[in-house]
Amino acid sequence: MTTARLNAALTAIAVVLAATSGDAWAQDKVTLQLKWVTQAQFGGYYAAKAKGFYSAEKLDVTIRPGGPDIVPEQVVAGGGAQFGIDWLPSLLSSREQGAPLVNIAQIFSLSGIRELAFKTSGIKGAADLRGRKVAVWFGGNEFALLATLEKYKIDKNRDVTLVQQPFDMNLLLQKQVDAAAAMTYNEFKQVLEAGVKEADLVIIDFNKEGTAMLEDGIFSAATFLAQPKNKDIAARFLRASLKGWEHCRDHARECVDLVLKESPILGREHQTWMMAEINKLVWGPPQPTTPLGKMDPEAFKRTADIALRFGVIKKPADPAAFTHEIWELARKK
Numbered sequence: 039m040t041t042a043r044l045n046a047a048l049t050a051i052a053v054v055l056a057a058t059s060g061d062a063w064a065q066d067k068v069t070l071q072l073k074w075v076t077q078a079q080f081g082g083y084y085a086a087k088a089k090g091f092y093s094a095e096k097l098d099v100t101i102r103p104g105g106p107d108i109v110p111e112q113v114v115a116g117g118g119a120q121f122g123i124d125w126l127p128s129l130l131s132s133r134e135q136g137a138p139l140v141n142i143a144q145i146f147s148l149s150g151i152r153e154l155a156f157k158t159s160g161i162k163g164a165a166d167l168r169g170r171k172v173a174v175w176f177g178g179n180e181f182a183l184l185a186t187l188e189k190y191k192i193d194k195n196r197d198v199t200l201v202q203q204p205f206d207m208n209l210l211l212q213k214q215v216d217a218a219a220a221m222t223y224n225e226f227k228q229v230l231e232a233g234v235k236e237a238d239l240v241i242i243d244f245n246k247e248g249t250a251m252l253e254d255g256i257f258s259a260a261t262f263l264a265q266p267k268n269k270d271i272a273a274r275f276l277r278a279s280l281k282g283w284e285h286c287r288d289h290a291r292e293c294v295d296l297v298l299k300e301s302p303i304l305g306r307e308h309q310t311w312m313m314a315e316i317n318k319l320v321w322g323p324p325q326p327t328t329p330l331g332k333m334d335p336e337a338f339k340r341t342a343d344i345a346l347r348f349g350v351i352k353k354p355a356d357p358a359a360f361t362h363e364i365w366e367l368a369r370k371k
Contacts, residue, residue: 065098066271071119072104073254076301078313079223080123081293082145082320086282088296095274103301111137114259120268121275126252126338126359127345128178133359134351138260141360143276144333145283146319147326149250151182153242154210154229155217164242165190170216173203178350179219185249185344186242207232217242223315227308251341253319255333255360263364273367280331280368287317331368333360 072080083101086092092099102119104110110122111132121142129139153172155161161170164186174180180200187194194200201215207228210218220226230236244250256276262268286293294309304312320330328334342355 065093065096066274067098067100068121068271068275069100069102069119070275071102071108071110071113071122073110073123073125074104075303076103076297077304078294078297078309079254079316081286081297081313081316082283083123083279084282084296084300085285085289085293086278088299089282089285091278091281091285092275095278097271097274097278099275099278111139111257114257115139117259120258120262120271122257123254124257125178126255126341127181127350129255129257130342130345130351130355130359131178133356134353139257140260140263140358141255141257141333142263142272142364143256143279143331144252144328144337144360145256145279145331146252146254147322147328147334147337148245148319149182149253150222150315150319151179151244151250151253152220152222152226153183153186153217153244154207154220154226155240155242156210156213156234157238157240159216159240161216161240163240164247165192167217168192168197171199171201171214173201173209173215173218175203175205175219181344181348181350182244182249182251183219184348185251186244186247188347189247189249222319223312226315227311248340249344251344252337256331258364260358263361269364269367272364273370276331276364277368277371283320283330286313287321290314290317332362332365 070083087099087101110124111128113119114122115132115137126141129141132139160166167187174183184194187198192198201209203209203219207218207220207225209215211232220229256279258272263272290313294306294313297309298306338360345351346354
């Protein structure tokens with residue numbers, strides 16, 4: 039073989055190897071839009087990124103923090119992210135307004151929102167909210183409370199005074215209201231940090247009342263999922279994300295470290311508390327009736343029924359608001 043032919047052959051081999059190598063290492067770029075700021079509430083996604091679960095699925099994932107002015111449904115519907123995290127009622131409302139969004143995985147099996155009261159108030163349970171001043175976050179966070187009031191035949195307009203609650207617990211701590219909303223993984227901890235003992239509190243758990251609504255699910259746009267390639271991307275994204283949540287279950291302290299590397303604002307003690315409480319919402323107790331990530335149709339129906347009853351949506355929710363398809367594809371590997 040002449041030198042020219044040898045060089046040509048080597049060049050051809052190099053081109054093939056380069057192309058093959060490129061295919062082997064090419065990663066699909068996607069963005070995940072969170073519901074809120076960087077915190078252990080989203081530990082599973084940060085773990086999936088830091089531990090290489092996304093990259094092992096050939097994904098280059100950008101995790102975008104949320105905030106008070108960010109609506110994940112709007113971001114995903116507008117093409118600013120391929121995946122988002124939010125509560126199911128918000129997704130149902132967005133769908134009714136024309137956004138083609140679909141829940142592809144339900145991460146939290148339990149609701150984290152509670153209503154707290156001091157035992158000294160005389161409140162022993164939800165039935166005792168009649169005639170009281172009750173604080174709650176409006177804008178979509180009040181519906182489990184409204185469903186609970188309805189359960190006990192307490193008229194929200196006549197039998198109770200509902201108060202717009204700021205994003206702190208001062209109204210309750212200063213006893214300006216009889217009860218106030220709190221997430222188990224955040225505001226409840228703030229109450230304890232203020233020197234209140236858990237034994238001095240009445241905790242109304244909407245899960246036990248049967249009025250809880252589904253929180254933190256993963257959603258995408260139906261238009262994105264319509265393409266087979268994107269279904270595959272979504273399945274890989276979900277598979278890696280579920281591994282991240284399993285990692286946070288088994289290595290909670292490490293997941294706290296990973297979150298703190300992204301944002302140290304809340305501090306180790308608070309993030310450690312949050313991670314422990316988030317794991318309870320994902321894994322129980324009580325143990326979920328469906329595997330991690332798979333939507334429980336009964337829980338979907340309960341949330342959708344409450345959303346319809348209180349005007350979050352004007353007509354019954356479309357069953358196509360969630361799909362098991364991506365979860366099933368993610369489980370095949």
